[in-house]
Structure formats: C-alpha cells, structure tokens
Amino acid sequence: MDASDWLILAALVVCLVASSFFSGSETALTASSRATMARLARDGDRRAGLVNSLLDARERLLGALLIGNNVVNIGASSMATGLLLAWFGEVGVVYATVIMTVLVVVFCEVLPKTAAFDNPDRIALLVARPMAALVRLFGPVIGAVNAVVRWLLARAGIVIGESAPILSAHEELRGAVDLFHREGGVEKIDRDMLGGLLDLRELTVADVMIHRTDVIMANAADPPEKIVEAVLSGPKTRVPLWQGTPENIVGVLHVKDVLRALHGSDGDFSKIDVMALARPAWFVPEIRPLSEQLKAFRRRRTHFALVVDEYGEMMGLVTLEDILEEIVGDISDEHDVDLAGVRTQPDGSVTVDGGVPIRDLNRVMEWSLPDADATTIAGLVIHEARSIPEPGQSFTFHGFRFQVLRRQRNRITSLRITPLTRRKNALVVRAG
Template sequence: MTTADWLTVAAVLLCLLASSFFSGSETALTASSRATMARLARDGDRRAALVNDLLEARERLLGALLIGNNVVNIAASSVATGLLLAWFGEVGVVYATLVMTLVVVVFCEVLPKTAAFDNPDRIALLVARPMAVLVRLFAPVIGAVNLVVRWLLARAGIVIGEAAPILSAHEELRGAVDLFHREGGVEKIDRDMLGGLLDLRELTVADVMIHRTDVIMANASDPPEKIVEAVLSGPKTRVPLWQGSPENIVGVLHVKDVLRALHAGDGDFSRIDVMSLARPAWFVPEIRPLSEQLKAFRRRKTHFALVVDEYGEMMGLVTLEDILEEIVGDISDEHDLDVPGVRLQPDGSVNVEGSVPIRDLNRVMDWNLPDADATTIAGLVIHEARSIPEPGQSFTFHGFRFQVLRRQRNRITALRITPLTRRRNALVLRTG
C-alpha cells in the first residue's frame, strides 16, 4: 500500500468514527432524562444546561445530527469505493457496498446507539459541548433546510408546532411513575404515594369524606353526661353538635375542651355548659377539590370541616387525615377501630365491605376499577347493575365478577369480588 492508500484508509476510519459519534449523540440526547438534566443544571452543571438548550432547539439539533451523519457516511462510502475500485477493479464496487454496509450498520449505528441507550444521561453530558459547537457551525445550512422542510410540510397541510400533546403533564408524570414501577425502579408504596399526590386536583371532598350515616354526632338538648359519652365514644377528636334536627348543626365539640371543663368542674357533669364549649362549625362544599381543601386546612389551622351539598344539607365530614391518607395510605393508631373491610380468600377472591372506597381497594389489591361514577365498591355495583341487587346475584364487568353477599334495606353491605384473569389462569394451570 502506498502512502496515499494509507491516507485514504485513515480518512475512511475518521469518517466512520464521526458517524459513530453522531449516531450515539442522537440517541443519548433524545433519550436523556429532562428531569435529571434540569436538576443538574439547577445545581450548576453547565453541560446539563447545554443539553437543555439543545433539546429546546430540537429542530436545529436534529438538523445538525442528520447533516453531519449523512455527510460523513456518504464521504466514507465514496472514498472506500474509490479505494477498492483501484485495488480490485469493477468488482470493487460490490466489495465496497458489502463492507461499508456491514461496518456502518454494526460500528456506526447499532454499537453506539446501544451504548448510548444504556446510559443516555452520562453520554449526553459528554457530547453536549461538541454538539453545541456543531449546531452553531451548521446553523446557516440548518436554517435553510428547515425553511424548505416547513414549506413542503405546509403544502401537505402539516403545520409544525400546532400539534397538541396527547397527555397532560400530570398524566405523563403518572405514566412515567407506572413505567418505573413495572421496571422495578419505584416500589409500590412510592408509586401509590406519588399517584395519590397527583390525584388531589382531580378528587373532590365528596370522594374522601366520612358519610353522614357514619358520623357520630351529639344532641345539644341531651344531658351533659350523654353528650360527653358521645364525644368520648367516637374515633374523632371533634364531634358535631346539633339542635332540633340532625341537619341543624350548631357547633363542634372538641374532646380536649370537654376534658378541660370536666377537670375544672371536678368531674361534675352538671357544671358543664355544652354550648359555651362548642366551636363554630366550618362548612365546605362537596365539590371542592382536595388540593384546595388541603390549602384551606393550612390557612385556617384546623383539621376538621363539615361537608354540605348544593342545598346546604350536611353530607358528612372531612378531616386533614382523610386527605393525607389519599397520599400515604391508611393512617391507623391505637384508637382506630379494627374493622377489616377487605379479606382475601384462599381461592383468590376477595370479600369486601360495601362501604370500602374504590380507591382504597385499588390501592390495596393493585387493581384498576373505575371510580369516576361511584365512590364505594357498593356504589360501583349499583351503578353498573342499574338497580339495587339482591343477595346472591352476580355481575361481570371491568374484568371482575361481583357477587352480592349481604344487603340491608337499600344498602349493599358485603360483596365477593373475583378477578377473572386469575380465575382463567388457575383453570389453565389445572388443565395443564
């Protein structure tokens, strides 16, 4: 080989190396985590800031990558073809086509892109500075190419930048969390907490409140000892006080105020003035989003509110703990009543109390039952059945079989839920 041949081989290798750089840079920059780069840039990493700038000007970045990659690939193929023609004659074209195709695919496409996809953030930081320089160098050519491309796309009725995203930012974040959970990077408890936090804007007070049928209240007209008994018998530290009818709430009794009054009166119930201890009731509409209610609790520095409908009728009560449980799951203490609402059966089915919220059941069982039209599991069955089922009736929807076990008057109190996929899998295992 002559000196000219060696220079030609070196030029081909240099072009192939540049092609590998462009291919790896494209994959690394487009696959890099925007969240990671934003955090690093906020911490002062200038390379991460360059990555963010490049991704903001995505058209110019892709233009530089494509121009650079195609130029070096065409140059390498042309030079290699000329060299092999000189060595082998006309058959050198065939040799050049086979050799360059194999080399470009393996060493300039698959290898660098695989390496970049495996560790995109680290490689994106490494190539940020040279890519920023190349984007500036190719700026005039890229601008001209983009103008031609936009003009051609406009003739086809496609306007760049007008396409609306399919998912909102919250939905994209939720999808990312679910993906990381499936890949093992995020534990179920963390996924549920992040999902609950994202749901606060979509949920209303009515979705988490304690229904009025389960609220412990006290009659202001009752003797003080009976009122104190009602206050101390419930799991909550605050009890609504009504007068005349349960809909007429005249105040809220706090257990600490009652205990202080008892201590001041040496335990004499007759010396307690219940109405003087009652604090003003705070009423909130049932349609208020949980995110707003959480802020309202913080502003008023209170943990308790009564929920009313559009007619001003009391629907239930909501506490700060109810909202926090939507994020972190059930918060139990030694005073909570141990009433299990979900019981897993040996055959894979689940016995569920009718009053169990759908969201809680989804969280415990990792299911995805819809909760848009009903809050409780009993409400979901009634909504789907379009009637109040009798005990023994079964329904199949959303991939589950629901069997009504017990009913009290117009309320479904117990159900058995069987996931159909598990049942089919069990049958396959038995027959196999």
C-alpha cells in the same frame, strides 16, 4: 500502498469515527432524561444546561446531527469506493459496498446507539459541548434546510408545532411511574404515594369524606354527661353538635376542650356549658378538589370540615387525615377501630364491606375497578345493576363477579367479589 492511500485510509477512519459520534450523540440526547438534566442544571452543571438548550431547539439539533452524519458517511463511502476501485478495478465497487455496509451498520450505528441507549444521561453530558459547537457552526445551513422542510410540509397540510400531546403532563408522569414500577425501579408503596399525589387535583371532597350515616354527632339538648360520653367514645377528636334536627349543626366540640372543662369543674358534668365550648362549624362544598381543600386546611390551621351539597345539606365530614391517606395510604394509631373491610377467602374470592371505597380496594388488591360513577363498592354495584339488589343476587362486570351477601334496608353491607379468568363486557344478572 503509497502515501496517498494511507492518507485516504486515515481520512476514512476519521469519517467512520465521526459517524459513530453523531449516531451515539443523537440517541443519547433524544433519550436523556429531561428531569435529570433540569435537576443537574439547577445544581450548577453547565453541561446539563447545554443539553437542555439543545433539546429546546430540537429542530436545529436534529439538523446538525443529520447533516454531519450524512456528510461523513457519504465521504467515507466515496473514499472507500475510490480506493478499492484503484486496487481491484471494477469489482472494487462490490467490495466497497459490502465493507462499508458492515462498517457503518456495526461500528457507526448499532454499536454507538446501543451504548448511548444503555446510558443516555452520561453520554449526553459528554457530547453536549461539541454538539453545541456544531449546531452553531451549521447554523446558517440548518436554518435554510428547516425553512425548506417547513415549506414542503406546509404544502402537504402539516404545520409544525400545532400538534397537541396525546397525554397531559400529569398523565405522562403517572405513566412514567407505572413503567418504573413494572421494571422494578419503583416499589408499590412509592408508586401508590406518587399516584395519590397526582390524583388530588382529580378527586373531590365527596370522594374521601366520611358519610353522614357514619358520622358520630351529639345532640345539644342532651344532658352534658351524655354529650361528653359521645365525644370521648368516638374515633375522632372533634364531634359535630346539632340542635333540633341532625341537619342543623350549631358547632363542633373538641375533645381537648371537653376534657379541659371537665377538669376545671372537678368532674361535675352539670357545671359544663356545652354550647360555650362549641367552636364554629366550617362547611365546605362536596365538589371542592382535594388539592384546594388541603391548601384550605393549611391556611385555616384546622383539620376538620363538614361537607355540604348544593342544597346546603350536610353530606358528611372530611379531615386532614382523610386527604393524607389518599397519598400515603391508611393511617392507623392505637385509638383507631379496626373495622373488617376486606377479607380474602381461601377460594380466591374477597369479602368486602359495602362501604369500602373503590380506590382503597383497588390500592390494596391492585385492581382497576372504575370509580368515576361511584365512591364505594356498594355504589358501584348499584350503579351497574341500575337497581338495589337483593341478598344472593350476582352480577358480572369489569372482569369480576359480585355477589350480594347482606343488605340493611336500602344499603348493601357485604359483598363477595371473585376475579374472573377473562373479562366480560356484558352485564349478567342471575337471581339467587
């Protein structure tokens, strides 16, 4: 081989290295985490800022990558073909085709893209500066190519930039959290907390409130000792006070206020003026989103509100703790009453109280029962059955069998839920 052959071989190697660089850069930049780059840029990493700038101008980036990659690949193939033709004659074309295919596929495509896909963020930071320089260098050519491409796509009825994403930002974030959980990068408790935080905008106060049938209230007309007993015996620190009818809430009694007054009267209940201790009740609509209610709790510096419907009737109460439990899960202290709500049976079925919220059951059992049309598990059964079932009746829907165990008046108080091996779409009703 003479000096010119060595020069061609050196240029060929340079083209192959450049092709590998372009292929790896394309994979690393497109697969890099936007969240990671945004965080690094906030911390002062200039390379992360370049990556963000390149990804913001994605058309120019892809144009530079494609132009650079095709130029070096075509150049390498041409030089290899010419060199092997000079060495082996016409059969050199076959040799050049085989050799260049192997070199390009293995060393210029699979190898760099695999390495970049395995560690995209680090490699994206490494190639950020040279890629930014290449984008500026190829700027005029890229602009002309993009203009032609846009014109051709417009003739085909495709307008760049008009397509809307399939999922919203919240849904994409939720999908990413679920993906990381399946891959083992996020624990279940962290996934549930992040999911609960994202759900605050979608849930309303009615989804987490304590229903009025379970609210402990006190009658303002009762003797003071009976009212004090009702306040101190309940699990909440605040108790609504009604007068005339339970719907007529005239105030809210705080345990601390009652204890302070009881101490000031030396334990004499007759000296306590209950109405003077009552604080004004705060009423909120049941359709208010939890995210707004959380902000309202912070603004008013209170943790307790009464929930009313569109007619002004009291539906229940909501506390700051109820909202926080949607994020961090159940919060219990030494004064909470441990109510039996979910009990797993040896046969694989689960006995559930009718008032257990569907969201809590899904979180505990990792199920996916729908909660759009009902808040509690009893409400879901009534919604699907389109009736108030009798004890002993069974219903099959959403991949589970629901058997009604007990009912008090019009309320389902206990059910047995059995997961099925295969999902059934039709609602099957069997009288017990």
